[in-house]
Amino acid sequence: MNPSVDVPKLLSGDRRTIARAISFVENENTGAEQFLSDIFKHTGKAYRIGITGPPGAGKSTLTNKLAKFYRSQNLKIGIIAVDPTSPFTGGALLGDRVRMSEVEMDEGVFIRSMASRGSLGGLSKKTREAADILDAAGFDILLFETVGVGQSELDIAGAADTTVVVLVPESGDGIQAMKAGVMEIADFFVLNKADRPGAEQAVMSIKMILGFRPHDEHSWLADVVKSVANEGKGVEEIAASIERHKTFLQSNGSLEKKRSARMVAHIEEIIQNKFRLDFWNEERRKLLESKIFDVMHRQQSPYQIAKELLK
Amino acid sequence: MNPSVDVPKLLSGDRRTIARAISFVENENTGAEQFLSDIFKHTGKAYRIGITGPPGAGKSTLTNKLAKFYRSQNLKIGIIAVDPTSPFTGGALLGDRVRMSEVEMDEGVFIRSMASRGSLGGLSKKTREAADILDAAGFDILLFETVGVGQSELDIAGAADTTVVVLVPESGDGIQAMKAGVMEIADFFVLNKADRPGAEQAVMSIKMILGFRPHDEHSWLADVVKSVANEGKGVEEIAASIERHKTFLQSNGSLEKKRSARMVAHIEEIIQNKFRLDFWNEERRKLLESKIFDVMHRQQSPYQIAKELLK
Numbered sequence: 001m002n003p004s005v006d007v008p009k010l011l012s013g014d015r016r017t018i019a020r021a022i023s024f025v026e027n028e029n030t031g032a033e034q035f036l037s038d039i040f041k042h043t044g045k046a047y048r049i050g051i052t053g054p055p056g057a058g059k060s061t062l063t064n065k066l067a068k069f070y071r072s073q074n075l076k077i078g079i080i081a082v083d084p085t086s087p088f089t090g091g092a093l094l095g096d097r098v099r100m101s102e103v104e105m106d107e108g109v110f111i112r113s114m115a116s117r118g119s120l121g122g123l124s125k126k127t128r129e130a131a132d133i134l135d136a137a138g139f140d141i142l143l144f145e146t147v148g149v150g151q152s153e154l155d156i157a158g159a160a161d162t163t164v165v166v167l168v169p170e171s172g173d174g175i176q177a178m179k180a181g182v183m184e185i186a187d188f189f190v191l192n193k194a195d196r197p198g199a200e201q202a203v204m205s206i207k208m209i210l211g212f213r214p215h216d217e218h219s220w221l222a223d224v225v226k227s228v229a230n231e232g233k234g235v236e237e238i239a240a241s242i243e244r245h246k247t248f249l250q251s252n253g254s255l256e257k258k259r260s261a262r263m264v265a266h267i268e269e270i271i272q273n274k275f276r277l278d279f280w281n282e283e284r285r286k287l288l289e290s291k292i293f294d295v296m297h298r299q300q301s302p303y304q305i306a307k308e309l310l311k
Numbered sequence: 312m313n314p315s316v317d318v319p320k321l322l323s324g325d326r327r328t329i330a331r332a333i334s335f336v337e338n339e340n341t342g343a344e345q346f347l348s349d350i351f352k353h354t355g356k357a358y359r360i361g362i363t364g365p366p367g368a369g370k371s372t373l374t375n376k377l378a379k380f381y382r383s384q385n386l387k388i389g390i391i392a393v394d395p396t397s398p399f400t401g402g403a404l405l406g407d408r409v410r411m412s413e414v415e416m417d418e419g420v421f422i423r424s425m426a427s428r429g430s431l432g433g434l435s436k437k438t439r440e441a442a443d444i445l446d447a448a449g450f451d452i453l454l455f456e457t458v459g460v461g462q463s464e465l466d467i468a469g470a471a472d473t474t475v476v477v478l479v480p481e482s483g484d485g486i487q488a489m490k491a492g493v494m495e496i497a498d499f500f501v502l503n504k505a506d507r508p509g510a511e512q513a514v515m516s517i518k519m520i521l522g523f524r525p526h527d528e529h530s531w532l533a534d535v536v537k538s539v540a541n542e543g544k545g546v547e548e549i550a551a552s553i554e555r556h557k558t559f560l561q562s563n564g565s566l567e568k569k570r571s572a573r574m575v576a577h578i579e580e581i582i583q584n585k586f587r588l589d590f591w592n593e594e595r596r597k598l599l600e601s602k603i604f605d606v607m608h609r610q611q612s613p614y615q616i617a618k619e620l621l622k
Binding site for chain 1: 344345347349351352353354355567571574575577578581582583585586590591599603609612613614615616620621
């Protein structure tokens with residue numbers, strides 16, 4: 001077993017051990033993979049919820065309020081806040097994190113922030129590993145929160161059982177310009193800050209777009225829930241929609257399917273990483289270095305060198 | 312040779328052939344790699360400039376004006392506009408693209424927009440391949456433009472010889488919150504919209520942060536250039552800074568080093584992709600599928616299955 005993480009203590013839900021386990025895995029320490037393999041049999045119980053949307057939609061507040069709601073049902077909540085916009089908006093996001101303070105002193109809530117930058121294995125890998133640790137430690141519900149820019153919301157959707165896309169009335173014109181990708185990942189929408197002007201129009205725009213989704217009588221019908229998260233309005237309705245979606249997924253086997261697909265992707269990723277580590281031994285590194293002069297002088301192409309290395 | 316792209320016509324700079332070649336490669340058609348390998352010997356002449364910064368900093372306008380300036384020197388300009396924020400801000404970015412119109416009818420300018428979403432090989436791969444095509448087609452300067460969110464600005468910096476980070480007075484507080492990653496990629500900063508209040512403070516903030524960079528007498532000293540891009544102010548100074556950086560890189564061998572490192576990364580990527588395609592044959596796919604039940608029921612971990620598959 002692993003010397004650095006006390007597995008029985010982790011399984012008992014000890015907060016320090018959880019924090020240490022996540023860092024241990026994040027830093028890609030020797031034995032991290034063996035540790036994850038060891039705790040895997042204790043995972044699979046937590047329900048995983050992704051919350052994404054544009055900057056300023058109130059995702060953190062909503063996550064905070066949802067966590068409070070689940071706490072009132074005596075459930076244990078893990079929150080993984082993913083911050084992919086660090087370069088230019090560091091300050092603003094720091095503000096977001098502060099808004100989590102309502103639940104952060106609660107023993108039944110564990111919050112972990114993750115930055116996507118500088119991550120070796122990518123965001124999805126880190127998020128999943130932290131989620132598995134919290135899952136094994138007995139958390140009932142895992143909330144992944146991320147701002148939707150570029151790739152991160154797809155990673156989150158890939159890691160979640162239910163994905164909630166949060167918009168605001170100001171998203172207005174943007175709603176119609178939203179790309180198919182976001183529409184596909186949303187199991188339902190939340191129109192937050194619904195006390196502001198333009199809320200009804202925004203709801204109608206979303207519904208109109210949802211109407212274009214191909215569906216038959218067996219399909220899940222995505223809907224829009226209105227909320228004013230900072231006043232706690234709509235939070236119960238959101239939790240009810242999540243529950244409804246969960247029941248739907250369980251009733252027709254799609255939860256199992258979704259989770260199987262996630263496992264397949266996970267295994268593919270492990271193999272890809274292992275290959276890279278094994279392939280680049282000293283001999284191949286030297287061969288590559290000896291060829292770079294030829295590439296720089298256009299005597300051979302990168303594709304030809306790759307072929308040679310793979311021989 | 313390749314049946315779909317007329318290489319001699321591409322090398323002569325024919326616009327339709329360029330457009331077709333980029334699409335051909337983007338769609339990962341059979342023969343795309345052979346085509347890229349064939350044209351590789353004609354690349355290496357273009358100077359590659361990355362332009363990144365937060366949304367609303369005026370990157371597109373600046374790119375537009377820079378292109379106009381280079382045109383006045385009779386240079387041929389390729390612009391690759393990378394759009395990683397499609398999900399929620401599609402509309403706004405479309406607006407950006409429209410602002411390129413000043414140069415888009417110019418025969419000496421070729422503009423290509425790329426979306427990062429749904430890209431198989433990732434943004435850096437697509438961008439580099441399009442750049443190689445434009446390079447082979449005889450463009451002297453390639454401008455990569457992207458909003459800095461998450462990963463895209465790192466990809467751009469990896470693809471560019473000189474990277475320019477554009478900020479505005481409104482970036483104010485954000486400047487001090489900027490992560491080390493952005494500071495590292497900036498070969499120099501542009502403070503755009505410098506006619507607005509707060510410009511001097513912003514310049515001072517940037518200079519202060521630049522002062523913290525470790526450096527000795529051989530280091531490149533990054534600086535800040537002020538501009539009002541929509542009035543064309545500061546554009547010549549930016550071009551001069553780019554030229555100064557280029558001369559610096561050439562004088563001490565670091566351009567060669569930078570480009571060598573890029574080739575190494577390129578070769579590693581080709582190998583990684585080839586491995587994935589070769590590894591996942593029908594037999595291994597079936598073996599994986601047969602194991603998923605055990606994984607779902609926590610009889611075996613994904614790590615154990617990966618090990619088995621790699622045997």
